[in-house]
Amino acid sequence: MAEQFGMQYGTSTRSVKAVASPAVPGAPVAPYPLPAATFHLPTADDESAAGDYYGRASNPTWRQVESALAQLEGAVSALVFGSGMAAVTATLRVLAAPGSVLVVPADGYYQVRAYATECLVPQGVKVLQAGAGEMCEAAGQADVVLAETPTNPGLDVVDLHRLGLICRGRGARLIVDNTTATPLAQQPLALGADLVVASATKALSGHSDLLAGYVAGSQPDLLAAVERERLLSGPILGAFEAWLLLRSLGSAGLRYERQCQNAQSLATMLDGHHAVRSVRYPGLPGDTSYPVAAGQMQRFGSLVAAELADADAVAGLLSAAELVVSSTSFGGIHTSADRRARWGDDVAAGFVRFSLGIEDTDDLLTDIDRALTTAAR
16 A cells, blocks of 8 residues: 555554664664753854754754654654644744734644634734635635644545645645644645644654654745744753654554554444444545545544544443543554543534554454443443
């Protein structure tokens, strides 16, 4: 399947290769962290001298993980941030100037909408909200478009090739939030995006123990502007967290393959289950997003959305399940479930987002089926 999407290697090989250290005799095979706030300066005041000087500006561990992320995204370079929101907001501050028109997802991560409304609108940015199915139409009047696909939590898919053509045709900048899909399943830059933003907190780090984000792209002027914004505003990633992320990336392909396998199996089981009203997963052939997803995604992701009868049914599921953790966020090694209405998402009270972990598939399906049946009694 890697060849279908123009990739030389499979997912796990790409992950391992991205974090490989240079083959230097005597050097460690595994990368190591370099925590430092300040560095020795050259004796002469030579501004052209290369090197690190202060931890808010650069760090050798950043460069390692940024190189790996750029390889995975098919980008020339990447920049790490302290969280996914830090990456998104820094990018929007650079591109959404006063007087410009910005399109954000109406059905994506709710804090992005909150930031645009509360922080950018007062600065003179006109903000339009558009669902996945309306994104291409809204882009026809935009200067900057931020698209999220698949959307979180509804899992609708935006046609990135079509959206990219529209944006290029009018000179608009296209930013794609690749958090849900990850670069192991989708390559937005190859489909027309100017920049990719993402939370590496999720599947890429994969252990629910650190916060990180990044921006990736292949246009030096855009990356330089975002890097300048990071320097001045300071939403940096700690060196140790950068190393933890780098360490995790090597196994990301292996973990993500199992997570997607579990998601596909769970979605198939839930589809038509007596305790489930509806299921959304881009990998189901009957899902409305399947045709577009099949054309632009290598895998269909680790998230499954389902609607149960009500909030009590979700609580019953979580109480009865032995292998499902009740928690927000997603992408960790443990399967989790989150009732999204509690966070204010415009979904039914019984809407639950499953994030599939790396448990054995049969064990997981048996546990969730039993828990659903118990909760429905």
